[in-house]
Amino acid sequence: MVKPKKSGKRELILAEAAKLFKDRGYSGTSMRDLAGQVGMEAASMYNHIKSKDELLDTICFRISDTYISQLAEIEATPSGYADKLRALVRLHIRLMVEDGAAVSVANHDWKYLPEPRLGEFKQARKAYERGFAALIEAGIAAGELRPVNVSVALFTMLSAVRWVELWYRPGRGISAEELESNIITVLLGGLEQPMPQP
Amino acid sequence: MVKPKKSGKRELILAEAAKLFKDRGYSGTSMRDLAGQVGMEAASMYNHIKSKDELLDTICFRISDTYISQLAEIEATPSGYADKLRALVRLHIRLMVEDGAAVSVANHDWKYLPEPRLGEFKQARKAYERGFAALIEAGIAAGELRPVNVSVALFTMLSAVRWVELWYRPGRGISAEELESNIITVLLGGLEQPMPQP
Structure with missing residues (x-):
């Protein structure tokens, strides 16, 4: 079972990833950019996504x-x-x-x-x-x-x-x-x- | 006055350039690629285009x-x-x-x-x-x-x-x-x- 809170973070990461991929392209987006956008440490982002x-x-x-x-x-x-x-x-x-x-x-x-x-x-x-x-x-x-x-x-x-x-x-x-x-x-x-x- | 022969070459270069730009993108196309495609030396291509x-x-x-x-x-x-x-x-x-x-x-x-x-x-x-x-x-x-x-x-x-x-x-x-x-x-x-x- 996915805990609601974890899923909420995951959804936030997905939404911000879609925006960055759209604006900068998939290859132009780094996980560091994404972490900055979401307001998380890159390391803790990996608790939610692979x-x-x-x-x-x-x-x-x-x-x-x-x-x-x-x-x-x-x-x-x-x-x-x-x-x-x-x-x-x-x-x-x-x-x-x-x-x-x-x-x-x-x-x-x-x-x-x-x-x-x-x-x-x-x-x-x-x-x-x-x-x-x-x-x-x-x-x-x-x-x-x-x-x-x-x-x-x-x-x-x-x-x-x-x-x-x-x-x-x-x-x-x-x-x-x-x-x-x-x-x-x-x-x-x-x-x-x-x-x-x- | 542009000589017909020169204009013919120029049109050929333009047509091949359009194909290469389309296939590889403008930045992905070099004048060397274009010369190869047209079958001319790069230097003589510059007699026809700038x-x-x-x-x-x-x-x-x-x-x-x-x-x-x-x-x-x-x-x-x-x-x-x-x-x-x-x-x-x-x-x-x-x-x-x-x-x-x-x-x-x-x-x-x-x-x-x-x-x-x-x-x-x-x-x-x-x-x-x-x-x-x-x-x-x-x-x-x-x-x-x-x-x-x-x-x-x-x-x-x-x-x-x-x-x-x-x-x-x-x-x-x-x-x-x-x-x-x-x-x-x-x-x-x-x-x-x-x-x-x-």
Whole structure:
């Protein structure tokens, strides 16, 4: 059993590690930097975590596990395919808004994971993309989505939300909800106003 | 007057420089690497170009000049706003397909430009974004586009096409035209099939 206090320290270390990895890169961050940021001696930090590798591993796999488990939940809902895609786009934006540093590390620093975890991370990402693509494909087959190339639609959607990671912070004059609903409007509804029916 | 032969060599050096900067990064590329790639002695390469800085400058500003001049052309057409945005999205995709290495350098390595060119490049990019945003804003005001937050629509569109740079190559089983029309369908028309009118 992990004692709550120990887990609290561990979470603090993980949160500060994600911020440092995001700002300075994984290789540009030393455990000494991290200890300074957390306000602990490096030696006592090792009571809570094993290594810099372990921090990266935990940050990256928490994000990929979140994507995978949320995808499974969304797949299991009785909603239509357009609604399932809305939920997925909302998930991406919400994770970036709420846990931006960790998402950034999982997007950029995953390549520093040592094997076999590197391979496992890539497989998890592929599995997620395949699941996302399968929803698009099924939605097209059901006539709910426009008949576009599935890979193009998938990567356009995944890419379309990436700027949020770089841009969003409180004080941008837009709430997370407005951000989500606007991006979803563009991607699912299209920016063009539909022509009024005669 | 530049002799045609000299200009041909210069273009070859620029094209190979863009590929190397893209693959190894600007700082990871030496003039010796470049000379080897072009098949010239480093000393004779300097008959055609001044420095590594000059290569980066030419590559970055050619791309930003293309965006700015195409935006001006598109602004001047009598098309509606949705069509103007389609033309802009098509321009981004076409540049990535036709001149992917140079676009990649202008997207990633511009930060190595020395001042005052760095500041000028940032200003050119801002001016382009402002012009793109003004079209979205005018399109919303005219009732042609849905009433979304202009910055969100702008960055969603600019970000949505960025994956093409990493993904597209001949042999992907999709033509440049199909790629363009599919992305334009998602961004302007929306992935969701409109409901049939009763």
